[in-house]
Each structure stands twice: as structure tokens, then as C-alpha cells.
Amino acid sequence: MEEKMNYINLRRYGLSDRFEQEAACYEGMFLARVSEQNHCLYKVISEQGELQASVSGKLAYNAGDSMSFPAVGDWVMIDRPDGNAGNAIIRHILKRKSAFVRKAAGTSNTTQIVAANIDVIFICMSLNADFNLRRLERYLSIAWDSMATPVIVLTKADLCDDLQQRLIEIASVSIGTDVIVCSCMEENGYQSVNSYISEGKTIAFVGSSGVGKSTLINRLMGRDILVTKEIRKDDDRGRHATTHRQLLILPNGGIVIDTPGMRELHLYAGNLPKAFEDIEELATHCKYKDCSHVAEPGCAIKRAIEAGELSEKRFENYMKLQKEIEYEGLSSRQLEQERIRRMFGSKGEMKRAIRRAKNKNNR
Ligand SMILES: Nc1nc2c(ncn2[C@@H]2O[C@H](COP(=O)(O)OP(=O)(O)OP(=O)(O)O)[C@@H](O)[C@H]2O)c(=O)[nH]1
Numbered sequence: 282m283e284e285k286m287n288y289i290n291l292r293r294y295g296l297s298d299r300f301e302q303e304a305a306c307y308e309g310m311f312l313a314r315v316s317e318q319n320h321c322l323y324k325v326i327s328e329q330g331e332l333q334a335s336v337s338g339k340l341a342y343n344a345g346d347s348m349s350f351p352a353v354g355d356w357v358m359i360d361r362p363d364g365n366a367g368n369a370i371i372r373h374i375l376k377r378k379s380a381f382v383r384k385a386a387g388t389s390n391t392t393q394i395v396a397a398n399i400d401v402i403f404i405c406m407s408l409n410a411d412f413n414l415r416r417l418e419r420y421l422s423i424a425w426d427s428m429a430t431p432v433i434v435l436t437k438a439d440l441c442d443d444l445q446q447r448l449i450e451i452a453s454v455s456i457g458t459d460v461i462v463c464s465c466m467e468e469n470g471y472q473s474v475n476s477y478i479s480e481g482k483t484i485a486f487v488g489s490s491g492v493g494k495s496t497l498i499n500r501l502m503g504r505d506i507l508v509t510k511e512i513r514k515d516d517d518r519g520r521h522a523t524t525h526r527q528l529l530i531l532p533n534g535g536i537v538i539d540t541p542g543m544r545e546l547h548l549y550a551g552n553l554p555k556a557f558e559d560i561e562e563l564a565t566h567c568k569y570k571d572c573s574h575v576a577e578p579g580c581a582i583k584r585a586i587e588a589g590e591l592s593e594k595r596f597e598n599y600m601k602l603q604k605e606i607e608y609e610g611l612s613s614r615q616l617e618q619e620r621i622r623r624m625f626g627s628k629g630e631m632k633r634a635i636r637r638a639k640n641k642n643n644r
């Protein structure tokens with residue numbers, strides 16, 4: 282069979298100067314982006330097209346934990362298979378600019394990367410049944426921890442008759458995050474989402490089941506590529522037999538990562554200081570540095586709650602999430618340092634980041 286060379290421009294898959302420069306350090310290897318993962322079998326997109334791939338023995342051997350394995354969205358250095366036989370071999374993972382982490386299945390306290398190098402994360406919440414500020418706080422803390430930029434997407438606007446009230450409620454928990462409203466019932470109901478997506482930007486959607494993520498992605502794609510709820514109900518399997526792609530290119534040039542792991546994203550190591558900036562700020566005004574905000578005199582948080590400036594529910598959720606994170610051991614120093622190690626290129630940057638974290642802990 283004649284070999285067809287379809288040269289793929291990796292910029293379309295989100296390649297930026299930063300990754301290209303890092304890739305140049307690995308002579309003789311090829312750059313590729315992970316587009317699919319099924320246990321230890323991967324698919325990667327290289328300039329030569331999509332290839333099956335597996336990790337090298339050395340990478341697996343040196344991997345201290347599952348964070349050291351590639352995930353969908355990762356940029357990796359590969360050796361290509363000889364001729365048409367065999368898999369490509371993934372030898373290195375390039376430094377991630379963002380990563381979603383979760384506790385691995387089972388009882389062990391290990392973590393795993395769900396997806397990497399996402400620029401914008403759309404946190405989807407419906408304006409009817411799914412509306413829940415505490416859940417939104419949870420997702421925001423995960424998003425801030427990942428280093429991707431969160432945008433709140435309120436879906437099913439057509440089913441809400443008190444949008445203004447909802448927006449006021451959202452504003453109280455979404456400091457520093459844009460909020461957009463959409464509906465699949467309107468012709469241009471997703472225009473607002475599109476304006477956050479541009480060529481080469483990698484995006485993902487998280488949110489509870491049924492809030493309309495698939496509907497949204499189908500609209501952005503301009504065709505029904507994902508199976509939505511009512512189609513599933515019909516059990517019309519034949520029509521949608523194609524397997525679900527974990528990495529999609531949108532007509533406007535954006536790249537969607539939609540892995541099972543992202544769909545199941547709940548609570549991993551969240552970034553509470555960022556998601557609850559207002560509370561952390563208040564706490565600096567407590568009389569005692571180690572105030573537990575329970576019964577101490579001069580507690581600025583208690584004062585704010587009494588004055589109606591801070592919602593008691595929000596504060597309770599903050600305390601609850603903090604406990605969960607401590608309990609799961611996910612915000613342990615070990616994980617934090619691992620995260621820093623992966624996120625920051627140079628040693629100097631890493632040292633500065635660790636110093637900042639230390640100062641914060643000693644405050
Ligand atoms: N009224 C209304 N219904 C919507 C809207 N968007 C989605 N739906 C409906 O909500 C249901 C669930 O939508 P999906 O897109 O399958 O939800 P999902 O978030 O992808 O769900 P999972 O695949 O389980 O994660 C479907 O019946 C959609 O038709 C909307 O803007 N308005």
C-alpha cells in the first residue's frame with residue numbers, strides 16, 4: 282500500500298513556542314500531543330498523524346507516582362515506530378502549564394492526572410435543578426488549583442425565571458471569575474461561550490451529569506458528535522456507534538478535552554485560598570493569628586457573618602472543604618511540592634514559589 286503523508290500542523294493542536302522550545306532540547310525525538318488514554322495505551326498526535334503509543338520502560342521505572350505518567354493534553358517526546366509496525370514510545374513529558382489532579386481509584390493516597398495543559402475550564406451549572414453555590418465553590422477551588430482559568434457557564438437559561446437573583450447569588454462566590462449565561466433553546470444561545478475560545482486554546486467542560494455539557498460541545502462543533510441524554514434514552518446505538526473522542530478540534534480552532542476523568546471531576550486538591558479569597562482576607566484581621574473562627578474573641582470572620590457581610594453557608598463550606606482536603610491528605614506538602622515541580626520550568630522559579638508558599642504557611 283502506498284504510504285500517504287498527511288503532514289499535521291501541531292499549532293492546530295495547541296502547540297505554542299514554549300513547548301516547541303522545550304522540545305528542541307530532545308534531539309532525535311518527535312513532539313506529539315496525547316489525544317487519548319485507555320489505561321496504559323495512548324494515542325498521540327504527531328506531525329505524521331495519529332499514532333498508538335505506550336510509555337518507555339525507563340519512564341515507567343522512574344515514575345515515582347502516577348502524576349509522572351502522561352495524560353490527555355500532555356505534550357510528549359516520542360520515538361516513532363519503525364516502519365508500520367509497533368507503537369510509538371513516549372519518552373518524556375514536557376512541563377505542564379496546567380494539570381487536573383485527582384485521587385486515584387482505590388484506597389491508596391496516590392494522585393493521578395486527569396488532563397493536562399488546559400487553558401480555560403468551563404464550569405457548567407444549570408440554572409434549574411443543578412443550581413448549587415456550594416458545588417460551584419468546590420469546582421472553583423479545583424480550577425484555581427489546576428492553573429487553568431475558570432469561566433462559569435450557567436446553562437438552561439430558558440428554564441430559569443429569576444436570572445437576576447441567581448446572578449447576584451453567583452457573584453458572592455465567584456470573585457475574579459467571569460460568568461456567562463447560555464441556553465440551547467436559542468439560536469445564538471452559545472455565542473457567549475464561543476467568545477472565550479480561540480485558535481490553539483485548549484478548553485474543557487466540567488459539571489454535574491445532565492447540565493448540558495454534551496449539548497454545548499455539539500453546538501460548538503456544529504454537529505452532533507457527542508451523545509446527549511435524550512438520544513441515549515432512545516437507545517439508538519447504531520447511529521452513534523463511533524467511539525467518543527477525548528480531544529476534539531472545534532471549527533473556530535479551539536481544542537476540547539473531554540475525558541471520562543474530566544467528566545467525573547469532583548474534589549481533588551482544591552485551591553481554597555484562591556476560591557475563598559474573601560475569607561482568607563478576613564482571617565488576616567482576626568485578633569489571633571491561629572484563630573479557628575469558632576469562639577475566639579476578636580474574630581473578624583464571626584464579625585463579618587454577624588454583620589451580614591459574609592454568608593454563613595459559604596463559611597461552613599469553606600471549613601468543610603478544608604477538612605476534606607486535609608483528610609484525604611491531598612494538600613500535603615508533598616503534593617504541593619510535586620505540583621510546583623511540575624508547573625515551574627526553572628529551579629529559580631520553583632524556589633521562589635516554594636518560598637512564597639512557606640511564607641504563607643508561617644503567617
Ligand atoms: N431546556 C434546556 N435543556 C437543555 C439545555 N442544554 C441541555 N439540555 C438538556 O439537558 C439534558 C442533558 O444534556 P447533556 O448535554 O446530555 O448533559 P451532560 O452534561 O453532557 O451530561 P453527562 O453526559 O451525563 O455528563 C438533555 O436532555 C438536553 O437536551 C438548555 O439550554 N435548555
Ligand SMILES: [Zn+2]
Nearest residue numbers: 567572574580
Ligand atoms: Zn477568626
